[in-house]
Amino acid sequence: MSLELRHYTDIDPVRQTIVDIHVEVRQRDLGLTGPFYTAERFNERLISHRSEPGWEAVIAYDGTEPAGFAYATPLGSDTRWWTAMTTPLPDGYTIETGKRTLALNEIVIRRPWRGTGLAHRIHEELLAGRGEERVTLLVNPTAGDGKVQAVYERWAYEKIGEQQPFPDSPVFAAMMREPLHRA
Structure with a gap:
């Protein structure tokens, strides 16, 4: 398996690929x-995330076949990311500047490439060129009977609370990795 990881800051050439992978895996x-979980709702979230400065995606290709992706957006000073927290955070924790926190919005791997370490490779590739201080993500704590959250914990994320960003979304575990780059 010879995988190529490609970076994108322009969504136009890859938007449909990202949506298609998301639908295939999630649904x-x-x-x-x-x-x-509909394609339409995911596409709305993707377009909203992409509208923020600093959006970046990494897509893995096995030849011409997309195997998975991750994308992230820095949290700006006007972010709504923290408003859906159901647990209080320490004073100053949610102050954002556009350079403090990177939100890992999605990481999705197609079935043939799961269990190969590809998710971690894409994750680390996406973070490698970033200058933010820390990275946050949301994970459904019931996904894989808790195994997905355990993967993030192995990647040095810690649960900081819970949030429900949309009325029809699950209650997610909010996780943080500080600092962004780990040795």
């Missing part, structure tokens, strides 16, 4: 249903 493979 077909994992059976996640309901309005929150």
Whole structure:
């Protein structure tokens, strides 16, 4: 398996690829249903994330076949990221500048490439060129019977609380990795 990891800061050439992978994995493979998981809703979130300065995606290709992706956006001073927290955070923790916190919005790997370490490779490739101090993400704590959250913990993320960013979304575990780059 010879994988190539490609960086994108322009969504136009890869938007449909990202949406297609998301639908394949979230709906077909994992059976996640309901309005929150539709292609249309995901596309709305993707376009919203992309509208923020600093958006970046990494897509892995096995030849011409896309194997998975991750994308992230820095949290600006006007971010709504922290407003959905159901648990209070320490004073100053949620102050954002556009350079403090990177939000890992999505990381999705297609079935044939799961269990190969590809998710970690894409994750680390995406973070490698970033200058933010820390990285945050949301994970459904029931995904894979808790195994997905455990993967993030192995990658040095710690749970900092919970949030529900949309009325029809799951309650996610909010996780943080500080500093962004780990030895």
